Amino acid sequence: MKPLRHSLSAMSVVLLAASMGLSPALAAGPSVDKAAIDQAFDDTIARYHLPGLAVGIVEDGEVAYTRTAGELAAGDGEKIDADTLFKIASNSKAMTTGLLARLVDAGKLEWDDPVTKYMPDFRMFDPWVTREMQVRDLLIHNSGLGAGAGDLMLWPEPNHFSRADVIHGLRYLKPTYSFRSRYAYDNTLYIVAGEVAAAAGGAPYETLVRRELFGPLGMDRCQVGEWNRDAVGNIAQPHARRDGVNVVTNEDGAVIPDVPMMAAGGIRCSLRDMLAWATMWLEPETSGLVDGKPWLSPEQREAVWTPQTIMPLSRRMREWDDSHYSAYGYGWRLADVDGTQKVSHTGTLSGMYSALTLLPQKRIGFVILINADADDARTVLNQVLVKQFTAPAQRRTVAHYADALDRDARVAKQQRPVPDTSSRRPAKAAGMAGQLGVYRDPWFGDVSICPVADGVRFASVKSPLMVGDVMRAGNRLLVQWQGSGADTEPWLEFGPETVSPMTLEMSKIDPDADFSSDFEDLSFVRVGDCPRSQAP
Known part of the structure; x- marks a missing residue:
């Protein structure tokens, strides 16, 4: 007998929709109010001082609106356009x-296949869970791990964790x-899901994505795996706002590496690419055809969009959207908005932030x-x-929602x-003599807490951007990170x-960070002394 899980069949979704007054049939989408969207575009840039923004809308299988503004890097004069990579x-x-x-x-694969069929060395903390x-369990956030478990092996970038390191580290993450x-x-x-795809498909993940997704769907600018910055060109850089100015952070080097988190969040695409991706989902019978057939069968399209794990229904969703359910499918969030x-x-x-929203019954995506x-x-x-297409009579503005978020x-x-x-003041080595040394966590690796000329420094071996000064605030110690x-x-x-x-042990100072x-999730044990040259 298969274990029970929080999932809804396609028939359940139809019945759920009917109970809420939703029509399972497709309805023609409203026409795009370009003037209203232009106003929202301008107001968003002005309210939040954005360095760059790209917005596109597809309706009834056609691109109905595109607009871009800003620069690849603030001050460089190179304008963002529909082919800029984000x-x-x-x-x-x-996409995974x-x-x-x-x-x-x-x-070549079944959703119910055990992960160990494709990855015999795969291990979770609990042998039964393994x-x-x-x-399917790799995709729907129901593993029992806490939110973001193991993400310190992925960010900040660059670091020295490999994909194999991340997968091996899962066995140490306590549920x-x-x-x-x-x-x-x-x-x-x-x-792990990306590596399952590679094993089942007989080729590296990035090769499969290029062959099975980017190529057939004409997403020619999208990049996955390792690639050359200058050969590709037209690449938006991430920014932070500091002292009232947008500044580039984590700027790309000459070679964009094949980072471990590629299948989870490492792909780059342009606005034009993402609109092609959206159109394929909204118009499967006419868009993205492969040898005259839809890119996915109706059965697999239904599987991907079937609710699997129930998600919390937030107060904001109820008040803003009149939502009645919220769930996660295979790589998609599923909900109802205004019926x-x-x-x-x-x-x-x-x-760097992105959003893709589809309103299938209205044949609209943006x-x-x-x-x-x-x-x-x-x-x-x-x-x-969303409200432009689900409740246009409300005439909600950027200021309306921005003010609500501020409140x-x-x-x-x-x-x-x-x-x-x-x-906070710099901690002194003399006051931490019994705590100095090298500490080890089984999945994160080694960190040193050792004296330097001006105090005590925390430094990670595998995540070199995680280096900072140990500070004392009252009776507690914290790390003040260096750099960005x-x-x-x-x-x-x-x-x-x-x-x-x-x-x-470590914990976030800001509990809502x-x-x-x-x-x-870290649990360090002291494994050695500081290097002799750093002895207090």
């Missing part, structure tokens, strides 16, 4: 699941919840690409675009204030000096 981040996930669906269509983990009991977003299992189906995903990397840290900007613009942020800050660390590689600051909590070996800074 990091699409977690919108890569739907689409690739897997193609392999199912080809008879044995029971199916291909937070029971297997298949609830939703908690993760990236690391999508890396119509919404299929969507977002992508978030430091300095893409947002931003080369900045732009969480609120993406949320607001995406919401205004929510003020309330959240009052309810969950970030601890005040303004009293790491941004979420952690507390350091040493075990008692009377217990050998010394232990070290991005979950990818998964310091809470």
